[in-house]
Amino acid sequence: MTAPRAAHKRTPEIRENLPAPTTPEGELFHYTPYEAAQWSPFSGRTLADLIARREIEYVFNGRDNYLTGLQIVALSRRYTVAPFSKPARAKTATAA
Template sequence: MTPNGTAIRAIRAVRRMSLRELARLTRLDRGHLSRLERGLTGASEASLHRIATVLQVPFDDLVRGDDEPATDQPPAREVPAPGTPEGELFHYTPEEAARWLPWSAAWLRRRARLREVPHNRGGGLITFTGRDIGEISAMTAIRPEHAEPPDRSPE
């Protein structure tokens, strides 16, 4: 049983009820309800029953069946590898770019905001092209100054 945060938010909006009011009437934390509506957290069956009672809807309207896809999350998209011709100019989200780099999406966003790594800002969103990922990889690679090549002589 998975809470349907989109349904909770929509029903609350139709009832013209603020998040603060729903929190007060259900005696649940407003931050928790906000995260629940955005699909970032779950809720106990008892909490969902309290929400359903306050919103005056059947309990089943607030849960998603296990076979239903989560509509709160965008569908996964086909992502080419950055080193391929298709990936060279493809725009990757920080989460997608982090799959090919040894840094987290948060690290990439932070460095992009500080303008320390190449990135794009189309529509206010931070993205990285395959070229950007290659440059970031090259500029942040750890290179020892005086490394000896490995001994490859047979023993």
């Protein structure tokens, strides 16, 4: 005999038609970690964990944690790796 299975899997609700964080409407819009995941380099669960450990900036409204569009953009820039560029060759002094 096996243990009973859970009736349903809990998935976070994601609102429809969210403004992008880079738009003027999205700069101060409050996104849940799972909504912000589509514009950040992390999953929703990872963002929620980073917020819980207070490793990133977030907005707390007394009950829930949110990220503003500006915070999402700053987070993306923080973890963006620029391509490597080779340094210019140093000129060697020639003996005259």
